[in-house]
Amino acid sequence: MHENDIIELNIEDFTGEGMGVAHLNGMTVFVQGGCPGDLVAAKITKVKKNFATAIVKDILNSSKHRVKPFCPMQNICGACSMQFIDYDYQLELKRKIVQNALLKVGGINFDVPIPVKSPEKFSYRHKIQYSVSRTKVSKRLLIGYYKPNSHDVVNIKHCPIQPEICDKIIEYIREKAPDYNITGYSENEHNGLLRHIILRVSKHTGQVFVALVINDNKITPELKKFATSVKEKFTEVTGISANFNTKQTNVILGEKTQNIVGMDFVEDKLLENTFKIGTNTFFQVNPETAENIFIYIKDYIKSNFDKPTILDAYAGIAAIGMSVADVAQNVVSVELSSESCQKALAGLDENGIKNLTVINSDTEKYLKKIKRKFDLIITDPPKKGSTKSVLEGFMKSCKDTIIYVSCNPATLARDLKYLIEKGCKLISIKPFDMFCHTHHVETVAIIKMPENTYSID
Numbered sequence: 001m002h003e004n005d006i007i008e009l010n011i012e013d014f015t016g017e018g019m020g021v022a023h024l025n026g027m028t029v030f031v032q033g034g035c036p037g038d039l040v041a042a043k044i045t046k047v048k049k050n051f052a053t054a055i056v057k058d059i060l061n062s063s064k065h066r067v068k069p070f071c072p073m074q075n076i077c078g079a080c081s082m083q084f085i086d087y088d089y090q091l092e093l094k095r096k097i098v099q100n101a102l103l104k105v106g107g108i109n110f111d112v113p114i115p116v117k118s119p120e121k122f123s124y125r126h127k128i129q130y131s132v133s134r135t136k137v138s139k140r141l142l143i144g145y146y147k148p149n150s151h152d153v154v155n156i157k158h159c160p161i162q163p164e165i166c167d168k169i170i171e172y173i174r175e176k177a178p179d180y181n182i183t184g185y186s187e188n189e190h191n192g193l194l195r196h197i198i199l200r201v202s203k204h205t206g207q208v209f210v211a212l213v214i215n216d217n218k219i220t221p222e223l224k225k226f227a228t229s230v231k232e233k234f235t236e237v238t239g240i241s242a243n244f245n246t247k248q249t250n251v252i253l254g255e256k257t258q259n260i261v262g263m264d265f266v267e268d269k270l271l272e273n274t275f276k277i278g279t280n281t282f283f284q285v286n287p288e289t290a291e292n293i294f295i296y297i298k299d300y301i302k303s304n305f306d307k308p309t310i311l312d313a314y315a316g317i318a319a320i321g322m323s324v325a326d327v328a329q330n331v332v333s334v335e336l337s338s339e340s341c342q343k344a345l346a347g348l349d350e351n352g353i354k355n356l357t358v359i360n361s362d363t364e365k366y367l368k369k370i371k372r373k374f375d376l377i378i379t380d381p382p383k384k385g386s387t388k389s390v391l392e393g394f395m396k397s398c399k400d401t402i403i404y405v406s407c408n409p410a411t412l413a414r415d416l417k418y419l420i421e422k423g424c425k426l427i428s429i430k431p432f433d434m435f436c437h438t439h440h441v442e443t444v445a446i447i448k449m450p451e452n453t454y455s456i457d
C-alpha cells in the first residue's frame with residue numbers, strides 16, 4: 001500500500017475522531033468520509049508502520065445509513081463530520097464511541113445507552129467563531145473556517161448549524177468593512193486588521209453580541225464608525241467589542257478586550273436562570289441540550305439527596321451550580337477565568353441566588369487548600385479532562401457522589417479508570433447529543449465514592 005494508491009475498502013466501524021475504519025492485509029485504514037456499511041474506492045493519503053489514512057473518492061456500494069449531506073461546503077469545511085450519516089445512526093455511532101473509549105482507554109466494560117437527542121438539529125449553536133483573511137489581488141475580505149489541515153480561510157455564506165442572523169451579520173461585515181478601511185489579516189505577512197469574528201447568539205431573545213479580534217491595540221475612529229454601522233443595521237446586535245491581539249500566534253484571543261459600542265455582552269437563559277455572556281465567557285454550545293443535562297443532574301440530586309452541599313468544579317459562569325442551587329444546602333463554584341467569575345457573580349444577583357459562592361481559582365489549588373468535604377461534586381472540565389492531583393482532591397473532598405460531565409470520551413475514560421482503581425464505583429453513563437452532525441459527544445457519568453459514609457436520613 002502506497003500514498004495515492006486507490007483501493008477498495010469495506011468500512012466496518014467509526015472512530016471517536018470521526019473517521020471510518022477499514023482493514024486491508026492486516027493494516028488498519030482510517031477513512032475520511034467513510035460510513036460503516038459502505039464499500040468505497042479510497043485514495044491513500046498516508047502510510048505508517050501500523051496504520052494508514054485514506055479519503056473516499058467513490059462510493060461503490062452505499063451504506064443504508066448514508067444520506068445526502070445538507071451543506072454544500074461539507075468537503076471544504078469539515079466541521080460537521082457526520083452529516084452524510086442519518087441522525088439515528090449518528091447517535092448509535094456516538095454511543096459506540098463512548099462505549100469503546102471506556103473499554104479501550106479505561107478498561108471499563110459498561111453498557112452505554114443511546115445519546116439523548118438534541119432538541120434542535122440545525123441552528124443550534126450559541127457561539128460562532130470565524131477567521132478572517134483577504135484575497136491576494138483584490139484584497140476582498142474572506143470570512144469563514146480554515147480548510148482542513150491548512151490556515152486558508154474559506155468564505156462561509158451560510159452555515160446550517162448556526163442561527164440565520166449570523167449569516168446576515170457576517171455578510172454585512174464582509175461587504176461593508178472595506179468602506180471603513182477595515183482590512184483582512186494576512187497570517188504570512190502579519191498585517192491587516194481583522195483577524196477573527198466571534199458571535200454569541202441568544203436563542204431566547206434572538207439577540208447577538210459581536211467581538212472583533214483585531215491586529216491592533218487601540219480602537220480607531222474608523223473602527224468605531226464601522227462598529228456603529230453594524231449595530232445600527234441590526235437591531236438584534238446588543239453591542240460590539242474589540243479584542244486586541246497583535247501577536248504572531250494561533251491563539252485567537254488577546255488578553256485585552258474593550259467595548260466599542262452598545263453592551264459588552266448578550267443575555268441568554270438556561271432553564272430559569274439568566275446569564276450575561278461576553279467575548280471570552282464559556283457558555284454551552286448547544287443550550288437546549290445543556291438544559292437537558294442540567295435537568296438530568298437535578299433530578300438525580302432530588303431523588304438521591306436531601307439538600308446536599310455541592311462543589312461545582314470547572315464552573316464557568318456557574319451555570320450548572322445555579323441550576324441545582326435550589327435543591328442544595330449550598331454550592332461552591334470554582335472557576336479559573338476571572339471574566340467568567342465576574343459574570344457568575346452578576347448572575348447570582350440577577351437570579352436571586354443566595355446559597356452559591358463563586359471562587360476564582362484553579363481547581364487543583366482550591367482542593368489542596370480546603371479542609372471541608374462536600375456531599376456531592378459536579379465536575380465539568382475542558383477537553384483535556386482532570387489531572388491526577390485534581391482527582392485525588394475529589395477523593396479527599398467528596399463524601400458520596402461525583403457527577404462528571406465530559407466533552408471528551410477518551411479523557412473521561414482515563415479519569416474514570418483512575419477513580420475506579422481507587423475504589424470508586426461507576427453507576428451510570430448517559431451521553432447527550434450536544435454537537436449534532438459532528439463526531440463529538442457530551443457524557444454524564446455518575447460515580448459513587450468507595451465508602452459511603454454519607455447518610456441522607
Ligand SMILES: C[S@@+](CC[C@H](N)C(=O)[O-])C[C@H]1O[C@@H](n2cnc3c(N)ncnc32)[C@H](O)[C@@H]1O
Nearest residue numbers: 282314315316319335336337362363380381382
Ligand atoms: C467545559 S467548561 C464548563 C463550564 C460550566 N460547567 C458550564 O456548564 O457552563 C470548563 C471550564 O473550566 C474552566 N477551567 C479550565 N481549567 C481550569 C482549572 N484548572 N481550574 C478551574 N477552572 C478551569 C474553563 O475556564 C471553563 O470555564
